[in-house]
Amino acid sequence: MPSLPRTQPTTLKAALCVAAFWLVQGCATWGGDPARVQLVCALDNTATESVLDLRQQGVVQQAVQFKDNSGPQARSYTGAALWPLLQACALQSDAATDLHGQRAAALGRYVLASGADGYSAVFSVGELHPAFGNKGSIVAHAEAGAGDADAAGPAPSLRITAPGDVQGSRYVAGLTRLEVRASGSVGAGSGAAQSQAVQVLGAVKNTLRLDEAALRALPAVTQVVGGRRYTGVDLWALLSAVAGIEADSASGANVQGMYLVATGADGYQALVSLAEISPELGNQRVLIAYRLDGQPLARGLARLVVTGDGKAGRSVSALEAIEVFAAAPAAP
Secondary structure: OOOOOOOOOOOHHHHHHHHOOOOOOOOOOOOOOOOEEEEEEEOOOOOEEEEEEHHHOOOEEEEEEEEEOOEEEEEEEEEEEHHHHHHHHHOOOOOOOOOOOHHHHHOOEEEEEEEOOOOEEEEEHHHHOOOOOOOOOEEEEEEEOOOOOOOEEEEEEEEEOOOOOOEOOOOOEOEEEEEEEEOOOOOOOOOOOOOOOEEEEEOEOOOEEEOHHHHHHOOOEEEEEOOEEEEEEEHHHHHHHHHOEOOOOOOOHHHHHEEEEEEEOOOOEEEEEHHHHOOOOOOOOEEEEEEEOOEEOOOOOOEEEEOOOOOOOOOOOOEEEEEEEEOOOOOO
16 A cells, blocks of 8 residues: 555634534535434345434545546545444344355445445455454545645535555545445355365356366465465456456446455355456555465365455355445446
8 A cells, every 4th residue: 555645734713614614604514414424324124324414433544646637646545534424334144144254244345435426336245344454534524735735624515435455446525325225145155075176157158167287277376374375366367357247338447336256166255346456546455376485275275364464354264155245336
């Protein structure tokens, strides 16, 4: 992740304006109540909805860098941390159905952030969870330093941030809705003691079945994770160059709205957003590993390894399937 610039100093007047953002009439505001965002918890057939008042959340300041159509950007935002807004929903678990436990249930979910104009972006729960990807996204309601180093005040609308992303595609402006969703995958795993191949299917141009020979025929990557040396295939390279991602346009501009679900032979699943692994966005390496310290894996042919996570909960052993999905847009 690239280093982030320090927040530029503001004048006392500007600082007071931000601090009293919702009380001082001199600070411009949006129409309606701009401090609120809708949260939808859609983990089963009955979705629950609530409205979050950002004024009741802790204040976070964040400096970020990203690129957009006009070139490199350096911004400083004030808002509420995203994870605390979501965690009660994201970590829900039903012991009767979540056979691998609460953590596994959470790691098979994603968040769809949607703007008033219908634009949306996907964040996996795993990349946001502090124990795993620990992406420090916030819901920003004020911006300092935009065009004027001494200027501070409300941003034109709520905006979600994606610190560390190269491009700004997931900085959804005009944010109105956050929806926590189940993956939609029906993969269950074969139950086999040793997986023999990995399937790649779903929103791809070429469905693949990769046995050991097919995996070893692809360009190999070796990376040390937690002191162990994994060798395998770079997942982004496999999806983009071999399977082919079924994006809406030739440029793949909607990758920010897609995700994948990895399933092991025992039915264990983990979800990764495509934006996490795209070199133009999160740029985090994920491997389909078939060697550990130079030796075959103890469980199955391959293992999904999310190299940047703090814990290995999204590293799926005895890997059997990679399903690619495009998130359905939020309901109007």
